Amino acid sequence: MRLLLLLAFILIVSPTKAAQVAIIIDDIGYRQTDTAVLSLPSSITLSVLPHTPLGKEIALLANDNGHEIMLHLPMQALNGKKQGPGGLTNKMNEQEFKQTIDSALGSIPNVRGVNNHMGSLLTQMNEQMIWLMESLKQQDTYFVDSATTRYTKAGEMANKLGVPQLKRQIFLDNDVSETALEYQFQRLIKLANNEGQVVVIAHPYPETIRFLQSNLKRLEQQGLTLVKTSQLLPYQLAQKESKVTGSKTHVR
Template structure:
């Protein structure tokens, strides 16, 4: 018995004490076979998958099997008029159309626990469409992360109004893919995580980004930062819920 308590005490003593937590979301996943490289990242990295894309179901299932948290990366209309791709939401859609599109998109990405917007600098500013989106997410018990593609987004306000667990993106890691720029943003990510206590960052499945992350994510532990699934930062803990498997940047 004395040995048991000694070992328990030792385990507590050597457990890392983290000063901050970081949720890192890789989104824009689903079109390219090179996107499969995201599966080489630590399982605590969250994968956000575009709906109705050639690899959406395959990569969502493979990511889930490797322990990654899966999100839906839902296209929304942007101010620059950029093409949305399949499943996208526009300001010309009525309530029924938006609800149907959201539910169809959720069904196309198995094991999704949450959603963040792809593009959306126009649509996220609009009250009614965001209300319909959040009601649909609440119906399916998904959380929402605002990608913050515009400072005027109304999405989080609508999520909070409907008690949909919500977070916002605080840093983009890879707007510039040069190694020096990635290093600069990585250091800023570490700094901001320490200042705020927790941080949500978004990156993309560019080969340059994936290589950089494979080489550098281990530095987080030495910095006292714990890399966690996105849902762990939510004000309401949904980690216990196992989702059902369904039968730029002006973003």
């Protein structure tokens, strides 16, 4: 009887969910070649730049194909690089800032979440990140911190306002050589197995598209599940609740 109870307990508490991988392709909207992302599986999330020549069209087609759509929101960088249309800066007052966000969201249909394009300066600023999260909460969208600076405050402010959020862990294609892509792909497999989930950002480069088309099947072979980005949010919240519960049981 004790053995049966022990086996039942193990089955209940043992994790059954396969490790999960979310891949976001961003920087979409300017080039005709960006339409190649539509050839990727619908579990790949597509993040589209606002007010771009092809952004709305690609977002509509991608949504019809079953892809989850995000807004790739331009933010001020430390290097002073131009953000493009819809960019947020530290020179804007709160009204200008939030109107720019609303306009950017309105330019791309079917948006479920937002991640930052550049933003190594702006994501370090508490006030501007509060304004951002207030806007996203009002629009009921989640946020993925692209983590373009180690000093980012975006996740902290998202948590403060209760905006569902994730953080990029791997950039797949800073180098698009086959060797570099393979190295990063192996990193994501290892990290997913170790952490239970991984958030990857890549770009619509022809080399990246070809690599993913050839190698995504390896995820399943490694026991990993490719998921839409929003599917990681319940997992993350469950992990937080588990940690909180666990910490309470150890209070003395």
